[in-house]
Amino acid sequence: MNILIFEDEQISAMECKEILEENGHDVLGVHASFGQGQDQLDEADLVLMDIRLDGEVDGIEAGRRLNDQDVPVIYVTAHSDSSTLSEAQSTYPAGYIVKPYTEDELLTAIETASLSFG
Amino acid sequence: MGELEYLPERHDLYDWIERWSDTTLAGLSEVRAAAIMVELNGLQEVQRANGHRFSDRLLAQIGGQIQGELPPAARCFNWHNSRILAVVPDHPEGVIDDDILSMLLQVAEGPHELADRAFRFQSAIGFSTLPQAGETLDDLITAAQQALENALKTNRTVGEGKSVEEAETAVLLNDLHNALKNDEFFLKYQPQFSRDLRCSGAEALIRWEHPERGTVSPGLFLPLAERSGLIHFVSNWVFKTAFERVAEWQDKGYLNDRTIALNVSPTQLTSEQFPEFLKEQQRRTEAEPDNIEIEITEKTLDSDPDVIVERLESLQAQGYSVALDDFGTGYSSVQRLADFPLDRVKVDRSLLPASQDDERRCEIVRFLIRIADVLDLDVFVEGVETDKQLEFLQQIQCQYMQGFYFEHPLNHDKLVEDYLREESSTEATV
Numbered sequence: 001m002n003i004l005i006f007e008d009e010q011i012s013a014m015e016c017k018e019i020l021e022e023n024g025h026d027v028l029g030v031h032a033s034f035g036q037g038q039d040q041l042d043e044a045d046l047v048l049m050d051i052r053l054d055g056e057v058d059g060i061e062a063g064r065r066l067n068d069q070d071v072p073v074i075y076v077t078a079h080s081d082s083s084t085l086s087e088a089q090s091t092y093p094a095g096y097i098v099k100p101y102t103e104d105e106l107l108t109a110i111e112t113a114s115l116s117f118g
Numbered sequence: 119m120g121e122l123e124y125l126p127e128r129h130d131l132y133d134w135i136e137r138w139s140d141t142t143l144a145g146l147s148e149v150r151a152a153a154i155m156v157e158l159n160g161l162q163e164v165q166r167a168n169g170h171r172f173s174d175r176l177l178a179q180i181g182g183q184i185q186g187e188l189p190p191a192a193r194c195f196n197w198h199n200s201r202i203l204a205v206v207p208d209h210p211e212g213v214i215d216d217d218i219l220s221m222l223l224q225v226a227e228g229p230h231e232l233a234d235r236a237f238r239f240q241s242a243i244g245f246s247t248l249p250q251a252g253e254t255l256d257d258l259i260t261a262a263q264q265a266l267e268n269a270l271k272t273n274r275t276v277g278e279g280k281s282v283e284e285a286e287t288a289v290l291l292n293d294l295h296n297a298l299k300n301d302e303f304f305l306k307y308q309p310q311f312s313r314d315l316r317c318s319g320a321e322a323l324i325r326w327e328h329p330e331r332g333t334v335s336p337g338l339f340l341p342l343a344e345r346s347g348l349i350h351f352v353s354n355w356v357f358k359t360a361f362e363r364v365a366e367w368q369d370k371g372y373l374n375d376r377t378i379a380l381n382v383s384p385t386q387l388t389s390e391q392f393p394e395f396l397k398e399q400q401r402r403t404e405a406e407p408d409n410i411e412i413e414i415t416e417k418t419l420d421s422d423p424d425v426i427v428e429r430l431e432s433l434q435a436q437g438y439s440v441a442l443d444d445f446g447t448g449y450s451s452v453q454r455l456a457d458f459p460l461d462r463v464k465v466d467r468s469l470l471p472a473s474q475d476d477e478r479r480c481e482i483v484r485f486l487i488r489i490a491d492v493l494d495l496d497v498f499v500e501g502v503e504t505d506k507q508l509e510f511l512q513q514i515q516c517q518y519m520q521g522f523y524f525e526h527p528l529n530h531d532k533l534v535e536d537y538l539r540e541e542s543s544t545e546a547t548v
Contacts, residue, residue: 074347080391082398085354092295096347098389105347105385112345115288 153262306527317537319377365405372538407437467501
C-alpha cells in the first residue's frame, strides 16, 4: 500500500516508516506539516496523520480536508482526551491509534481500515 | 484455442452456466467457482479506428487465448467493449493462483496480431471466487468487477475480490461512523444482585440498533472497532453517556452503595491519557467515582504489567473500584489475582456448574471463592440461569451474582423503575 505520513516528531515518523517498509508498504513521504507533500496525495492509498503538526493546519483540519477528497486517514496521535476524540470523529477517519502503539496495533489498524477502501 | 470468431455476449452467460451446472444459479456456490474480469485499455480506440467487426474479432482472439490458459470448463464472455469476463465454474481452491493470474495479464497485454497488425493493451485483472464472494453468480461477477475497479483505482494490475467476511467488515466499519453520528448506540443495564437478592448495581452494556440490519451484536462490532482503533470513539461515547447517567442517579439518590460497571478495552486502559480522560468526564458531569466500577478483561493483563498496575492503582486512588471480568476464559492464573490491584473478580459463566452434580465445576467455584476471600476480593458470578445455580451459589456464600435468571439487560428507565428508585422493590423477583 502507498502510505503518506504527516508527523512533526522526526523519531516517531522514522519508527513508523520503518515498521511500514519492513511490512511491505511503500512510504511515499514523511512531512512535518500539511503544507508539504500535497503533490503526493494523489498516489496515496492511505494517510497516517498526527494531530499535532507544524504549520497553520493541524492534523484534524487536514483530516477533514482529506475526507472531503476521499483520501482515507488513520490518526496516529498521543491525544485521546474526550474533546480531541469528538473532533477527530467528526472527520470520519478510517482508524485512530494512540501513541505509544505497538507494531501489531499499527499494522492491524491499517489492514482493517484497508477493507473499507481497498 | 484462439479459434473463436466472436465471444459470447453477457446475456449468453446465464444460459451457459445453467446448462453447465444443470442446477439453479444458487447451486453454483456448492461447486465453487471463479471469475476473472479483464480490462483491455485501448480496445475502444481500436474499435473507433477499425470498426466493430474488427475489434470484436480481436476480442474473440484474446478471449480464446485467455480461455486456453484456464481449466477446460472455463468460458470467456464479452462483458463490455473493452472488458472480458472469464468464468471458471468448477474451481477447487488454489487452481487459479498468482502465477496463472500473472500469465493471464501477460496474455491480455499482447501483442495480438490481426490482419498483419500488432496490438498491445494496458491491462488489469479483477479476480473473485465463490463461496468467498457470496452465493450467486451475480455475487461472483460483482466481486470480480469490484476487484478490477479497486486495482485500477490503486494502480495495480491484479485485484482480488473481498471475501464475504471482508466485505461485511468494510460495511460495518463505515456504518460505525454513522452509528456514532446518528445516535444509533444506546446503553442497556443488566442488574446485579447480592446474596440476599438485593440489587447491588448494574453493568452498562453497549447496544447498536442499525437502521437496516436491526440489532448488531457487540461481539461483531466491538472487536472490529478495537482492531481499527475506532474503539476510542465508541468508548468515548459510552463513558460520556454512562457518566451522565451516574451523575443523574447520584443526584436523585438512586445509587447509595450500588455500582455501575463500565467495560474498558485494553487499548483504552493502556492509553496514557485514560486517567485524565476519566477526570475530564468527572469534571464535566460531576459524577462521583465511588459508584463506578471499571471492568477489565484478562486480555488487558497481557499488556505491560507495570503499566497496568500503575493505571489500576491510579483508578483506585481516584475512587473507582476495579473488577476483573470473564475470569476463567483466558490464561487464568490465580497468581494474577494477587499480582494486580483488583477489588472484585467476576467468574465467567463457563465455570458455573449447571447443577451440583457437576462436582468438578462446583469445586472450582468453591475454590475461587476461598482464594478470593484470602486475597480480600469480592467474588461475582456471571451467567446465573437456573434456580439450582442460585441455590448452589447461596450455599457457598457467593457474594454477587448476575444472569438471565434474575434479569435481562434493561433500558435505563426500566432499571430505575424496577430496581433503583427507593420506593420500588430492589429485590430480584425470582
